[in-house]
Structure formats: structure tokens, C-alpha cells
Amino acid sequence: MLILSVESSCDETAVALVADGRKVLADEIFSQVALHEIYGGVVPEIAARSHLEVITYLADRALDKAGISRRDIDAVACTYAPGLIGAVLVGVNFAKSAALALGVPLIPVHHIRGHIAANYLAFPDLEPPFLCLAISGGNTMLVHVRDYTDMAVLGRTRDDAAGECFDKSARVLGLGYPGGKPIDDLSKQGSDRAYDLPRPAVHGDNPYDMSFSGLKTAVVNLVHHAEQTGEPLDKAGLAASLCRAVSESLVGRTMDAAAALGCERVAVAGGVAANSRIRADFEAACAKAGKRLFVPPLRLCGDNAAMIGAQGYYELLAGHTAGSDLNAYATKAL
Amino acid sequence: MLMLALESSAKACSAALFEDENMLALSIQTSGLTHSRTLLPMAEDMLRNTDKKPEDLGLVAVSRGPGSFTGLRIGLAEAKGLCWALEIPAVGVSTLEAMAYGGPVLDGQMLCCCMDARRGQVYNALFTVEDGKPVRLTEDRAISLPELEKELIASQEPWILLGDGAQLCYNTLDRDKIALFMAPEPLRVQNARGVGLAAMDREPVSANDLLPVYLRLSQAERQRLEKLQNT
Numbered sequence: 001m002l003i004l005s006v007e008s009s010c011d012e013t014a015v016a017l018v019a020d021g022r023k024v025l026a027d028e029i030f031s032q033v034a035l036h037e038i039y040g041g042v043v044p045e046i047a048a049r050s051h052l053e054v055i056t057y058l059a060d061r062a063l064d065k066a067g068i069s070r071r072d073i074d075a076v077a078c079t080y081a082p083g084l085i086g087a088v089l090v091g092v093n094f095a096k097s098a099a100l101a102l103g104v105p106l107i108p109v110h111h112i113r114g115h116i117a118a119n120y121l122a123f124p125d126l127e128p129p130f131l132c133l134a135i136s137g138g139n140t141m142l143v144h145v146r147d148y149t150d151m152a153v154l155g156r157t158r159d160d161a162a163g164e165c166f167d168k169s170a171r172v173l174g175l176g177y178p179g180g181k182p183i184d185d186l187s188k189q190g191s192d193r194a195y196d197l198p199r200p201a202v203h204g205d206n207p208y209d210m211s212f213s214g215l216k217t218a219v220v221n222l223v224h225h226a227e228q229t230g231e232p233l234d235k236a237g238l239a240a241s242l243c244r245a246v247s248e249s250l251v252g253r254t255m256d257a258a259a260a261l262g263c264e265r266v267a268v269a270g271g272v273a274a275n276s277r278i279r280a281d282f283e284a285a286c287a288k289a290g291k292r293l294f295v296p297p298l299r300l301c302g303d304n305a306a307m308i309g310a311q312g313y314y315e316l317l318a319g320h321t322a323g324s325d326l327n328a329y330a331t332k333a334l
Numbered sequence: 335m336l337m338l339a340l341e342s343s344a345k346a347c348s349a350a351l352f353e354d355e356n357m358l359a360l361s362i363q364t365s366g367l368t369h370s371r372t373l374l375p376m377a378e379d380m381l382r383n384t385d386k387k388p389e390d391l392g393l394v395a396v397s398r399g400p401g402s403f404t405g406l407r408i409g410l411a412e413a414k415g416l417c418w419a420l421e422i423p424a425v426g427v428s429t430l431e432a433m434a435y436g437g438p439v440l441d442g443q444m445l446c447c448c449m450d451a452r453r454g455q456v457y458n459a460l461f462t463v464e465d466g467k468p469v470r471l472t473e474d475r476a477i478s479l480p481e482l483e484k485e486l487i488a489s490q491e492p493w494i495l496l497g498d499g500a501q502l503c504y505n506t507l508d509r510d511k512i513a514l515f516m517a518p519e520p521l522r523v524q525n526a527r528g529v530g531l532a533a534m535d536r537e538p539v540s541a542n543d544l545l546p547v548y549l550r551l552s553q554a555e556r557q558r559l560e561k562l563q564n565t
Contacts, residue, residue: 059418101391
């Protein structure tokens with residue numbers, strides 16, 4: 001079962017070819033980071049324009065790399081939600097007309113389900129059930145993956161995503177966009193005890209819900225205060241303290257949930273999973289609790305289409321296909 | 335050769351199917367539902383109802399702009415998907431030209447095609463008609479209403495107004511100095527029939543080279559340039 005998959009929900013245009021949900025034959029990505037850098041963040045209209053310009057080039061290259069012809073494609077999968085609506089629309093409309101023309105099924109895939117499925121590509125023996133923390137620039141949620149297409153959201157951020165907290169912090173520290181990598185790099189030169197940052201407290205009855213806006217504001221205020229008073233700012237220490245604060249909120253809740261549900265396998269997914277502090281803390285916590293940890297390699301953490309092809313395969317097996325009236329959505333429940 | 339034409343640059347969306355010069359079917363929807371939901375099913379139904387299959391298509395024509403940025407991208411992404419999968423060429427047609435081809439093409443008429451571009455401007459192009467076909471007098475442009483008014487007065491011709499900006503022009507431009515006529519309602523706005531007719535006079539390109547013509551930068555780019563110019 002060979003699936004052509006398309007991802008265009010934010011600032012990466014991607015097309016992949018994946019066999020049986022597990023084997024990547026081609027994984028083409030065009031990153032728009034250079035287009036958005038000067039604006040300090042993703043500009044939705046610029047993102048949508050760029051997706052449309054490059055999408056067929058990527059599809060051509062995917063066929064070339066895989067050494068297959070269009071007629072070998074058994075189904076077309078695409079991210080249909082959530083994301084920047086103008087951006088998602090490009091991939092959805094390309095994918096659905098390609099599926100119609102090829103006479104094959106069309107499979108809508110939820111972007112976060114795709115991130116979770118990146119683990120199937122990295123770890124051939126991983127099967128549900130497992131617990132997965134999905135963390136990216138736009139989403140932060142703790143998911144009980146009961147089966148390939150049967151998932152329960154245990155908790156989520158009440159406000160900003162963890163990645164948003166890194167991006168905004170990087171911006172005020174003058175580290176550019178996107179912020180995850182420069183914060184991570186800088187944090188290695190500082191002490192994670194340099195600043196006492198708030199641990200996001202969440203009120204309510206769900207112990208797995210998270211919050212990152214208070215932490216983000218604390219970093220912004222610290223930087224502005226230092227600028228105004230002329231006090232020296234330990235940027236590396238602040239970056240390290242921030243990574244520690246984010247990691248502690250994420251890792252603690254995830255391990256609590258794993259214990260409560262009796263999950264022996266813990267997975268992490270999404271762009272923020274590339275953060276080395278979060279990876280290290282999860283390794284230590286899982287080793288201590290005797291759980292097996294799954295974290296995809298860096299290339300599969302960020303947005304890509306291979307993960308959409310992986311999840312698309314299982315959605316197809318479950319009969320989750322769509323017609324040519326498929327629409328794109330900015331938000332959608334997992 | 336079988337050609338599918340798609341139009342999704344404004345509020346209405348439409349699809350048309352042509353066998354060589356003959357239009358086999360035309361479907362227009364003004365439901366207000368997103369084109370992303372309605373356009374491809376219209377094309378799919380049209381193929382089925384005419385006993386054709388997607389693989390029978392030899393060409394896809396589509397409005398390439400100006401128009402709603404999102405609307406244009408829906409039509410163009412669908413055209414690209416079809417052309418890429420079927421390995422067939424595409425023709426991107428100016429929305430304003432499609433409007434003229436679908437309009438009252440009586441020889442000697444002067445056609446003023448206008449789309450409301452907001453911010454005091456219209457997307458506009460001027461055409462005359464020769465041998466039953468529109469002949470372009472200007473490029474597509476975003477133009478302010480006073481500038482357009484100046485040009486039309488200078489021409490000393492009577493003009494037929496087309497497009498969703500026709501009413502705006504009729505109400506705003508100085509009708510004491512220009513003879514203005516509204517095109518009859520069914521011929522006034524662009525649809526896929528006009529896209530198909532205009533495409534027949536154009537060279538096809540590959541799916542890769544099928545690109546929109548927005549005539550306008552994104553708001554972020556515009557504001558950045560303004561800021562740079564002011565410093």
C-alpha cells in the first residue's frame with residue numbers, strides 16, 4: 001500500500017511517499033523559514049503563497065527519489081487540520097484533485113495524529129497502546145494512543161503552546177526565529193538555576209492540563225526589566241532556566257499520566273521534541289520509572305509529510321476516507 | 335480534446351467542461367459555501383454526467399488572478415493536482431480576461447472589467463471586441479477610481495462595465511463625462527465558461543509553471559516596504 005502524502009499546515013511544504021505506513025520511500029520538505037525570518041514569525045499569506053509555488057516540484061521530486069510512477073500510488077493523504085487555514089487549503093486542494101485524477105482514495109489526516117505517527121517510522125516495533133506527548137509551535141497535548149486511530153486527549157495547554165513560549169522568548173532575547181534551536185544551543189552555556197521562573201500552575205480539575213503564557217510573560221518581563229534598568233542579563237542562564245521550567249511541566253505530567261494509566265511506553269512527538277533538555281529529562285524519568293521511551297530523530301520531529309503518510313495508512317485501514325468535498329480546518333478535535 | 339475550466343476568484347465559483355470549442359457543461363454556485371468544499375465536486379459531477387473520466391482530460395484552465403487570494407489558490411491548487419496527476423498541461427487565465435470573454439462580445443464594444451479591490455482601488459483591464467473576441471487595451475492592474483475615470487474620459491468612448499466592481503464604478507465615476515452601461519446581469523461576472531474560452535487563445539504551461547497573479551503583495555510585505563521607505 002503506497003501512499004502519497006502532503007503536508008502544508010504551517011511553514012513547511014512537504015510531500016512524501018510511504019509504504020504500508022512504516023517505510024519512507026521519499027520525504028521531500030521545503031522549509032520557508034528564510035521567507036518568514038525577517039518578519040519574526042510565520043506570515044500566513046506568505047506561507048500560503050509559497051506552498052502553492054513549490055508543491056508540484058516536491059511531488060515530482062518525491063516520485064524521482066522513490067523511483068516509482070504515479071500509477072503505483074494507491075492512495076493520497078493530506079493534513080486537513082489544524083493549521084493556518086490558507087496554508088492547509090493548498091495541500092488539501094492539491095491532494096484531493098490528485099486523488100480524484102488518479103482514481104484512488106483520499107485520506108484526511110489530523111496534523112497532530114501525524115506527529116504521533118512519526119514514531120511508527122522511527123520505531124518499527126512500536127504499536128499502540130502508548131502515551132504520547134505532542135509538543136510543537138502551535139500545539140501541546142498529552143494523548144493516550146489506545147489504538148492507531150483511537151485516541152484520548154488527557155490534557156492540553158490552556159493557552160500558549162510550549163513552542164510558542166520558546167519562539168517568543170527567543171524573540172525578546174534577540175535570537176531570531178524560529179526560537180527552539182537557538183534557545184537550546186544557548187541554554188547549554190548557562191545554569192538552569194540562574195533564574196527562578198514560575199512553573200505554570202493550572203487551576204481546575206484536570207491535573208494533565210498545562211499553561212505556558214505565564215512563563216512566557218515572566219521571560220519577557222525579565223528581559224524588559226534588564227533593558228530598562230541596565231542590569232546585566234545572563235541570557236544563557238535564562239535560556240537554561242526556561243528549558244528547565246518547560247521540561248519540568250511537560251515531563252512531570254507525562255510521567256504522572258503514564259503511571260496512572262499503566263502505560264509502559266512513552267512517546268514524544270512534534271518540533272519541541274527536538275529540545276535536548278526535554279529529551280534528556282524524559283530519558284532520565286523513563287529510566288527511573290522503568291518505562292520505554294520513544295523520541296523520533298530530529299528530522300521526523302518537525303513538520304514533514306512522511307508522518308502524514310504513516311498515519312494515513314492506519315486511517316485508511318480504519319476506513320477513514322473523504323470525498324472531493326473535503327475541506328480544510330484551522331482547528332479540529334484530535 | 336477535453337478541457338476542464340475552473341473559476342474561484344470571487345464569491346461565485348464555477349466549473350465548465352469543453353470538448354474542443356464546444357461547451358459540454360457549465361456549473362455555477364453562489365451558495366456562499368467555501369470553494370474548497372464545492373468546486374471539485376462540481377467538476378467531478380460534471381465529468382460523471384457527461385460520461386467522461388478524469389483521465390480523459392487533456393487540459394485544465396483556471397483563473398490565475400486577480401481576485402480573492404484564498405479563492406485563487408483553491409482553484410489553482412486543484413488545477414495543479416489534476417495536471418500533476420494526469421501529466422497534462424494547464425492554462426492560467428487572467429480573471430479580467432475571462433470576464434471579457436464571457437461578456438457581451440459584440441464587435442466594436444468597449445469593455446471595462448472591474449473587480450472591487452478595496453482600499454479605493456479596482457482590479458481593472460480594458461478591452462475592445464474584434465471578430466467576436468476581446469482584444470486587450472491595457473494590462474491587468476490595480477488602479478484608483480480617479481485614475482480610471484481620467485482614462486475613460488480621455489478615451490471619449492462609451493464603456494460597458496463588467497465584474498463585481500461594475501456597480502461601484504457606475505456609482506462613482508462621472509457619468510456626465512463618460513457614457514457608462516452596466517453589462518446585462520447574466521454576462522456581468524466572471525465564470526468558468528469565460529475562462530475556457532480565453533484559454534483557447536493561450537499557450538499551455540506545465541503544472542509547475544501554473545502560477546497566480548495577485549497584483550498585490552501580502553499585507554506584511556506591503557507594511558514592511560512602507561516602513562523601509564519611511565526610514
